Amino acid sequence: xxxxxxxxxxxxxxxxxxxxxxxxxxxxxxxxxxxxxxxxxxxxxxxxxxxxxxxxxxxxxxxxxxxxxxxxxxxxxxxxxxxxxxxxxxxxxxxxxxxxxxxxxxxxxxxxxxxxxxxxxxxxxxxxxxxxxxxxxxxxxxxxxxxxxxxxxxxxxxxxxxxxxxxxxxxxxxxxxxxxxxxxxxxxxxxxxxxxxxxxxxxxxxxxxxxxxxxxxxxxxxxxxxxxxxxxxxxxx
Numbered sequence: 001x002x003x004x005x006x007x008x009x010x011x012x013x014x015x016x017x018x019x020x021x022x023x024x025x026x027x028x029x030x031x032x033x034x035x036x037x038x039x040x041x042x043x044x045x046x047x048x049x050x051x052x053x054x055x056x057x058x059x060x061x062x063x064x065x066x067x068x069x070x071x072x073x074x075x076x077x078x079x080x081x082x083x084x085x086x087x088x089x090x091x092x093x094x095x096x097x098x099x100x101x102x103x104x105x106x107x108x109x110x111x112x113x114x115x116x117x118x119x120x121x122x123x124x125x126x127x128x129x130x131x132x133x134x135x136x137x138x139x140x141x142x143x144x145x146x147x148x149x150x151x152x153x154x155x156x157x158x159x160x161x162x163x164x165x166x167x168x169x170x171x172x173x174x175x176x177x178x179x180x181x182x183x184x185x186x187x188x189x190x191x192x193x194x195x196x197x198x199x200x201x202x203x204x205x206x207x208x209x210x211x212x213x214x215x216x217x218x219x220x221x222x223x224x225x226x227x228x229x230x231x232x233x234x235x236x237x
């Protein structure tokens with residue numbers, strides 16, 4: 001291949017819609033390849049694999065599907081929603097008045113009964129453990145490929161539209177309208193949602209952004225470290 005590939009693993013089409021044009025315009029010498037997982041790959045009640053193996057299997061599957069050689073891949077970027085997974089267990093609260101089985105506030109995850117409460121607590125524990133593992137590494141698959149994990153909290157719609165409980169319908173269309181009316185680069189728009197940093201050095205900022213979101217109730221609040229993604233690409237290329 002003439003261009004090196006930057007693979008961007010995301011949960012849904014909204015993430016691609018938000019970022020693809022900007023990444024393609026900035027990094028003309030690279031192929032930007034979004035790979036949509038249609039949900040959270042860090043929690044599955046059946047899968048027992050380590051998070052490194054989960055990500056490794058995803059990347060190897062992409063390589064086979066796209067017929068990429070090892071030397072074709074420049075970096076792996078991974079974007080996920082926190083879904084409040086780092087909060088204390090006692091902040092998963094039963095509230096039978098909610099209309100859905102799970103509802104997010106800035107202080108609690110509300111659930112409709114004991115069964116859903118147990119499921120969310122189990123999900124949060126597994127997801128947070130897997131995420132903590134993946135934020136401590138900077139290369140994946142026998143240290144071949146640079147890898148970094150980035151987040152929207154509680155989700156993309158929370159950060160972009162201040163809507164922590166978005167309707168599944170129309171999400172992509174809403175992001176399309178947002179991008180078409182945005183009068184500045186998306187990374188500039190996202191900077192105010194970055195936790196306060198003590199340093200301008202990218203590795204330190206990356207580490208601090210994760211330390212912050214893992215603390216207390218921060219993963220229910222409106223933060224994102226996706227603006228750092230551009231710094232990661234710049235230092236990688």
